[in-house]
Amino acid sequence: xxxxxxxxxxxxxxxxxxxxxxxxxxxxxxxxxxxxxxxxxxxxxxxxxxxxxxxxxxxxxxxxxxxxxxxxxxxxxxxxxxxxxxxxxxxxxxxxxxxxxxxxxxxxxxxxxxxxxxxxxxxxxxxxxxxxxxxxxxxxxxxxxxxxxxxx
Numbered sequence: 799x800x801x802x803x804x805x806x807x808x809x810x811x812x813x814x815x816x817x818x819x820x821x822x823x824x825x826x827x828x829x830x831x832x833x834x835x836x837x838x839x840x841x842x843x844x845x846x847x848x849x850x851x852x853x854x855x856x857x858x859x860x861x862x863x864x865x866x867x868x869x870x871x872x873x874x875x876x877x878x879x880x881x882x883x884x885x886x887x888x889x890x891x892x893x894x895x896x897x898x899x900x901x902x903x904x905x906x907x908x909x910x911x912x913x914x915x916x917x918x919x920x921x922x923x924x925x926x927x928x929x930x931x932x933x934x935x936x937x938x939x940x941x942x943x944x945x946x947x948x949x950x
């Protein structure tokens with residue numbers, strides 16, 4: 799169980815309801831880097847070039863739910879082997895299992911804000927990127943319900 803929403807220093811979930819959100823899937827290693835405000839996306843992925851205000855994170859494990867969102871603060875292009883936000887260990891753990899692309903867009907964002915009620919997986923999880931409003935994300939109880947509201 800994710801206990802972030804019970805912490806005393808958790809940011810308030812007071813972002814505008816009409817913020818555009820990009821929901822992405824994260825494995826445990828990727829979500830650990832998200833806690834540092836970084837999420838890499840290969841340049842060929844549509845989300846690398848799509849405008850949105852916030853990222854939301856579907857965690858494949860241990861909870862299988864969308865648990866957090868965060869306000870975007872920047873995007874940095876980085877090629878493998880060049881200086882940037884990602885380390886070589888990041889490339890190996892976060893990108894090599896999925897792609898051999900040599901360039902990514904690293905999304906930078908503010909503190910993770912836990913959802914009051916995680917959006918639980920009742921079907922097949924999140925594949926690719928889903929786009930919705932923050933109001934849609936807050937209102938959804940399940941991924942099936944979110945998929946009805948989101949652009950997938």
